[in-house]
Amino acid sequence: MTKILTIISGKGGTGKTTVASCLAVMLSREKNIAVADCDVDAPNLGLSLGLKEKDYSSLVKIKASEKAELIKEKCTGCKKCLDVCSFNAIKWNKKQNIPVFDKLLCSGCGTCKIICPENAIRLKKIENASIGVGETYGFSIISGQLKIGESGSGRIVMEVKRKAREIAGKENAELILVDSSAGIGCPVIASVNGSDYVIAVTEPTPSALSDLKRGLKIVNHFGIPCGIVINKYDLNKEFSNKIEKFAHKNKIPILGKIPYNKEFVKALVNLKPAVVYNKRFEPLFLRILNNIKKSIRFINKKRKLYSMPGSHSLAIAKDC
C-alpha cells in the first residue's frame, strides 16, 4: 500500500515548503513518488518546484460549499431573515423589498433558510475550489486551491489526497509526500489524518515552539509517529537546544537541523528546490531522509516486538 509522509509546521514561515520541495526531489531519485500540495489556502509547493499555473492539467472543479440564494417569487418581504445572520451576510434592498445575500460573507450555515416562513431561501452548492495535476522532476504533483473567501478547506484537502492516491496507484508510486498548511485547523487535521509518518518543521523562536507543540497534539491524537526538523537552527542556538530538550523528553527524534543560508532564499526566488539550486545542500537533506527511514525502522521494530496492531496505534509524544 502507498505510504503517506506528511510535512507540517505549527507556525507559518518556518520553511516547511522548502523542506517539502527538497525532500520530494531527493526521494524521487530513490523511488516512484507522488506529491500532494494540501496547503489549499496558499498552495505554492508547485511554484517552488518551478511549476506555473499553466503547467497544471486535469483541473477538477470542486463543489463542496453552499451559499444562500433567494427564490424571489416566494419572498413576501417580511424581513424575518434580516437579523438572524451571524456573518452579517444579509443586506436589504429597499427598492425591491427583498434581502440580498453577500456571497463572500455567507458561510452557508442555513439559519436564514430555517427562519424563512415562505421557503423563499435555498442553499445552493457552489464551486469553491479546484484541483490540478502537474509534473516536475519526474513526479506528479497534485495541488488543491481554495477560491478566495471560500470555506471547506478540510474537505478540499481530503479531495486532494483522494486524487493523489488515485494517481499514485496508476503510477505505481510507493509514497505520497503531503505538504500541509501551517497552523492547527481543519486542513492540517485532514492532512495529518491517515498519514504513516509526520515531519514537523520548526524554527528556534518561542512562537514556533509553542505552535509546534500545538501541531504535535494533532499528530499525537492520531497516534502517528513523527520527527522534527529545526530550520535556521543556528540563528538562536540556545533556543534550538530548548527544542531538542523538548523533543528528547517526548521521545521525538530530531531528523535534522538546517542552518540559515541566503541560498535558500535565492532558490525560492529562482523557483528551484534548494537541493537543485545548490547541490551542496544535497547531503543535508539526504541525512534527513536517512533519519526518517531510521525512525520508521525503529518504530516498526518496536511494533513487532510488542505486537502492536495497526499503523497508527503508536503514540510517540506523551505530553507534547
Ligand code: SF4
Ligand atoms: S446561510 Fe447563514 S451565513 Fe448565509 S446568509 Fe443565511 S444565515 Fe447568513
Ligand code: SF4
Ligand atoms: S424571511 Fe423569507 S420571506 Fe421573509 S424577507 Fe426573508 S426571504 Fe423573504
